[in-house]
Amino acid sequence: MTTPIFILIEAASSVADLKLQFAPFSSALEAGFWHQLTQKKLNDYRLDESPKLIKGYYYNGDPLGLPTRLTLEFSAFEADGPTPARCCPAIGTLYNTNTLDAFKTTDKKALLEKEAKEIWDAIQSGAALKDPSILCKFILLTFADLKKYHFYYWFCFPALCFPEGIKIVQQPSVLEQVFSAKQIGALQEAYDDLCIKRETTAVPYFLVKYTDETVQMAPLSDWDAFLTGAKKVTVGVYDPCTLSQHPGWPLRNLLVLLAYRWGSMLDTVEVLCFRDRTLQGSRSIQHSLIFQIKLPELPLNSACPKSVGWEKNPKGAMGPRMVNLSECMDPKRLAESSVDLNLKLMRWRLVPSLDLDKVVTTKCLLLGAGTLGCNVARTLMGWGVRHITFVDNAKISYSNPVRQPLYEFEDCLGGGKSKAMAAVDRLTKIFPGVNAEGYNMSIPMPGHPVNFSQATLSQAQRDVEQLEKLISEHDVVFLLMDTRESRWLPTVIAASKRKLVVNAALGFDTFVVMRHGLKKPPVSQSVCAGPDSSPSCSSASSSSSTPAGSAPSVPGSSLFSNIPGHKLGCYFCNDVVAPGDSTRDRTLDQQCTVSRPGLAMIAGALAVEMMVSILQHSEGGYAVASSSDDRMNEPPTSLGLVPHQVRHIDSHSMERLMFVLFWQRYVLDHYEREGFNFLSKVFNSSHSFLEDLTGLTLLHQETQAAEVSFLVVKQWTSFLLLQGS
Amino acid sequence: MEPQGGSSATLTAIQHHGRRRGRKCCSTALRRSQQSEQVSCELSAGVFLSQYPRILHSPVRHKMTSTTSHMSSCVLDEQNFYRCCCLLLQQSEQLNDGWSWEAVQDSEEGYLRKTTLRSVVINSSTVWDLEGSSSESEPSDQQAQESEQSVPVALDEPDTMEDDTDDDDDEDDGVCAVSKGNSKVLQYEYHIMYSCSYSTPVLYFRASTLQGRSLSLEEVWSSVHPNFRLRLQNSPLNTISLQEHPLLGQPFFMLHPCRTEEFMRPVLLAAQEQHRPVNYVLSWLSVVGPVVGLDVTLRYSQLHPAASISSTESD
Incomplete structure (x- = not known):
């Protein structure tokens, strides 16, 4: 059985042409993550089921065709550890259950709603403006069966929804069709300057102001000062998606924030989905996308909007995933494969035809x-x-x-x-x-x-x-x-x-x-x-x-x-x-x-x-x-x-x-x-x-x-x- | 563009680390893992690299101060290993090539690390479709010829558990429609460490699915370019074995360093004759990397070493 990844159907966009749809995150776990979770469970958490802070990251420089990923590696358990260069961190909550039953019966809806409420609260209080990374959170529910080395897990990337969906004014355009080469150069420079100012290598959300000659950027929190007198508002989002018609997940909660705080003032907002990749040492951002989005209305002081976000499993169904790591974690299996591998070395050069x-x-x-x-x-x-x-x-x-x-x-x-x-x-x-x-x-x-x-x-x-x-x-x-x-x-x-x-x-x-x-x-x-x-x-x-019946004898032998x-x-x-x-x-x-x-x-x-x-x-x-x-x-x-x-x-x-x-x-x-x-x-x-x-x-x-x-x-x-x- | 405020500090730290460690002989972890191997005592050849004595601070780069005739063996001592790593990191940063330095907690040791992604097509001969970063220039005739040998990747994940407790509430219309493709993304992780026993760098690697399951060597093979597969299997360069990562304690594949000096010697000698500076680690990597799917872009060789200095200092 194969379990292919999902590929977005581009054709679908022509049908639902004016509706904005987002590419969901695919969870990506490195082998080291499970090793580390095992260590934590054995030495640290033991029977402690309380939620733990963990950290993942996403990247906006992937070549075309790769899924939009949220990656967790072995360092995920150090929530204040460094993030890989040019990647955006995402803070998550780990719920590691002690039994498979607890894993199955955990109230996923409640977990999602709790997380969504926190995001909503941060939007309302303004905390999300100061630290917009709150908009990009995740939940990871796990059960580690350390006897069999089976790991059950389910990711959730909470997103707040507008009841009526989101309209786009026109089809998205590629940056190089909208911006001159000079503007693109200025944009890249402005982004790099912003990174240096923020002492980081990636900024998840930012404001953009541009003319034919210049581009300026500022953090979200500078909204009022930066945008006074601006006729048009352009918001930048660090976009991990590689599709040409869709933005990635991180934009989703940002739009709710924008609608909540400035929806009454803004009819449409221009969104720059900032994509920044380097191939063979040459950097390019001209494939970034620009969306013109009509912000839906959010009733003021309304209750927390409906939320979504549990990841589908490889079959495309709502359900958890399971990965069997006995081959790479069970010491007995490791011994077996090492023994076999060692023997196979004989076949490489010395005895290629050896039938082991x-x-x-x-x-x-x-x-x-x-x-x-x-x-x-x-x-x-x-x-x-x-x-x-x-x-x-x-x-x-x-x-x-x-x-x-x-x-x-x-x-x-x-x-x-x-x-x-x-x-x-x-x-x-x-x-x-x-x-x-x-x-x-x-x-x-x-x-x-x-x-x-x-x-x-x-x-x-x-x-x-x-x-x-x-x-x-x-x-x-x-x-x-x-x-x-x-x-x-x-x-x-x-x-x-x-x-x-x-x-x-x-x-x-x-x-x-x-x-x-x-x-x-x-x-x-x-x-x-x-x-x-x-x-x-x-x-x-x-x-x-x-x-008789055997090979004929050679005369004279x-x-x-x-x-x-x-x-x-x-x-x-x-x-x-x-x-x-x-x-x-x-x-x-x-x-x-x-x-x-x-x-x-x-x-x-x-x-x-x-x-x-x-x-x-x-x-x-x-x-x-x-x-x-x-x-x-x-x-x-x-x-x-x-x-x-x-x-x-x-x-x-x-x-x-x-x-x-x-x-x-x-x-x-x-x-x-x-x-x-x-x-x-x-x-x-x-x-x-x-x-x-x-x-x-x-x-x-x-x-x-x-x-x-x-x-x-x-x-x-x-x-x-x-x-x- | 050098936006990282912390980057030069990190590099300096490694360099100090290298100097400190150079005096102290070698890492116990590496020693532990290779105890039985004979240790080469001829460390003098590290002078090859002495044109990079102070990567970050010295603007004097091309003066071959101490290339000597005493050179009896083309090995790399640990201090120079760290210097080479510093330079490689700097250049990688310029090229956004993704190398980073990972220090191990509560320890002086560390390693260079890079991860790449590659999508492979399942149950099809064209395994090489979309490579993470650098195979777009693959000639197509090669592809046809490869396809006979390439083995389809068997990447069955164990059955997923259907969840019965959760009813899907209403379909989320904010998600774009998805279809099951027939390609699969693999994550490759490469580590470069120093081997005291061999006085060479060593390449560790592993590949895993997005679920975090490490692949067996067969699975790795089937996703490695068939030309390289053949080359590796017949190559005098290296053999692959499964080893515990000396610093992480997790299983990794390792390209055995026993032949490294053999193929590095001509490179180093030629460079010495032409009075060309050589980054041992980079040259070595450009030889061993491609056989396990790690490409080293030619852009490294086009970077003027001085450029890296000035750009770092401009911060």
């Missing part, structure tokens, strides 16, 4: 909220990712906070908070715009039996179901646990659900960050019966031939180039040992993740950067794995290469390994057919069940035939680090 929306809208599931989880979450936040879910069953212990940047010492007290929950709290503190959730739950693992009792079994079943649900609800699954075998179940489920998996694992001075191969979507569920129908897996015999994403392996594909209980028969240092403290940050950051690179690839998780040869070619994404994995083998070198393997075929097939029954067999049995199932036992003998591919590409990591951050 793809990154920001990605829903990430973090399995593990320890050293890796914390670092991955922080890097995701850096990328503006909003949807982050943690799964962890551990509590925060005293050793954690120094390595796990989402936790603090306090979190360890009293047995420690749940990691998943504490991580969510901290993320929300860091950035309230995040949509974070935590699940304090265990992930069933191969070799960790769940069949002690019916209760443990059904708990495991619920955990599996919960995990399946979580994985389907997210786009990317991060495997960030501290054991190998805990990665197994999510690997299987995510592969089955065709979710992108990014896996990070740490050794003491080694780590691996990899994306799992993303199986192609099932062609058709019903046909997918036999083991060979799974389209994603290459069998031992087919993997050595050209992958290495076997390992152009391996499409759906043929890449996963964490377990690379292993010749099936996952089992790795914590059994281990010493403490073997059970815990003992690693160089910096590695988690590097690996966590790389895992996220890898995800972002994959998302930027037109084929996403199906992207061909970049190899060392590709470093010379056009990079596949705006962020560069999309390798299969990054490995840090020792403290010196960064290497990337790529395996193509096929255990998934067997495992997935069983999982998809048998579900939890199959899983519980895996959880409860020893190593050999999985090893036998996946043919690893056989593989040990057939390594060469199995076409285990091995490739080392150096320095992707350093490349990424240089380019990405």
Whole structure:
């Protein structure tokens, strides 16, 4: 919905030709005004609803086409503060209500009448002659909803009305048609002199006397002295309107003043609507207007005339306005837009084709909220990712906070908070715009039996179901646990659900960050019966031939180039040992993740950067794995290469390994057919069940035939680090 | 015409302020906001501007007393920043260009401020129709070419609340008839402040509707001239970020000063070679202003600096 401003219809003047009509003020509020009102309300006014003096101003130098405005800026609350140069001040009364109801039920008519009465009194007493700015007052009724940053407001520019309206004797003329160039020059000079005399830069109302040669001016209060013997009276008004047929609002009450004080003596009055603009450094006043006005009669000692003045809303109806400033005032919204803006800077010069929306809208599931989880979450936040879910069953212990940047010492007290929950709290503190959730739950693992009792079994079943649900609800699954075998179940489920998996694992001075191969979507569920129908897996015999359905291989290129994403392996594909209980028969240092403290940050950051690179690839998780040869070619994404994995083998070198393997075929097939029954067999049995199932036992003998591919590409990591951050 | 009795007093105050502050190093607020940036220590280049040592009182203007060969860096120290501001204010006053000095209450600090209005056409490609002050000379062929890229401004104000309590009493026949136009007026606010970290001026700005709602950067973009939009996005001059105004604490956009010295150096060096006085702030503004819709009229360059002196002194 758009809410256009009002534009006066010039054509209307020909119909109502001899009636004087005024261009109403449009209220104009600067952003700073609302900030200041908020401050005042919070620190000063609080519950005080009493009327407050405020100040606005209007300007007679606008270029054609701008609406006649009354502007309030942040300085509006200093009623005796300075007015911008060459602008006329207007004093207003602020009624700031405490509730929306009070705002709605305020008697607007009474407010207007009260203000009109004051103007009328000032006219009668002569106070308006001494200080004519009384003629140009306003009312501002507001309600500030500082919870939502919604501001309701309604302006009123009180004007006294003649019962019969005002007649003009002839169509208005432009000053340059009436005045000679010399007179115009003299007029400008006289006005400037008057300003200097009054020690101001703008005079709202003044008297004019002119001959062919000279122009004189005087303040309104000098009426009698200045105009003695004058045949014709010319009154000047500082006119903020830019229309060629109409005067602005400030003339309206002046005419009432003139009619009241001198109406009996004057039949017509000449009004100079003084407009004074400077464009490109050249000043001009010749577009000012001259009206010949027949002053209507005002019965002496009459009661206060009828008054009007409440501003129409943008729809053109009598009603208040509302402006929603949550985007520029709510600190949470500000944080959001700053974060987004910062990211967008990347697109300006460095990566113009970066698709940030793809990154920001990605829903990430973090399995593990320890050293890796914390670092991955922080890097995701850096990328503006909003949807982050943690799964962890551990509590925060005293050793954690120094390595796990989402936790603090306090979190360890009293047995420690749940990691998943504490991580969510901290993320929300860091950035309230995040949509974070935590699940304090265990992930069933191969070799960790769940069949002690019916209760443990059904708990495991619920955990599996919960995990399946979580994985389907997210786009990317991060495997960030501290054991190998805990990665197994999510690997299987995510592969089955065709979710992108990014896996990070740490050794003491080694780590691996990899994306799992993303199986192609099932062609058709019903046909997918036999083991060979799974389209994603290459069998031992087919993997050595050209992958069918993917990009044709370049003759002479290495076997390992152009391996499409759906043929890449996963964490377990690379292993010749099936996952089992790795914590059994281990010493403490073997059970815990003992690693160089910096590695988690590097690996966590790389895992996220890898995800972002994959998302930027037109084929996403199906992207061909970049190899060392590709470093010379056009990079596949705006962020560069999309390798299969990054490995840090020792403290010196960064290497990337790529395996193509096929255990998934067997495992997935069983999982998809048998579900939890199959899983519980895996959880409860020893190593050999999985090893036998996946043919690893056989593989040990057939390594060469199995076409285990091995490739080392150096320095992707350093490349990424240089380019990405 | 110099009608303002108070104007020269204000200028003098700023100048004193500058001198005082120059000794005291820099404003804490600015320092706070840019703490992490490296501070350039080579302030000696302020001598560029030393031909304006006493703007208001010294009639000696064109003697390049202290342009030196030691100049190693084209930076602006704070004292000279205030001098430049004084001169700019004076000239702005002559040209009625609308710059004013805003002192912050209970503080020694302040900034140059200017507001402009611009009307934009909603849901139409010709966003640039009526500009506040200075785009009337826009060639029309440019307009055609721009129109493809320009994004319509989405300036939906939230729904207005209908008021049920007030019955309209009789229609006011003293108001001229109005129709809903399809144009919208935007208010632009520009602030110039000094950055101690970069030893350069910094331009802050924001745009708002007449209701006082600040626009997002996208909305600002869509109302900025497409040529400038492109130029800004590819420009080495600057990047825009959302920052809290160091003195007001309200969100503003800021043209980051990190490249300022880079593009000011050639300007200053050329001027130095030709023994031409340069107002750093004005030259800088004429480069960075237009990219965010703030035009600096050429008339500034046509003003004889001496003219400003005499006219001020004549008061």
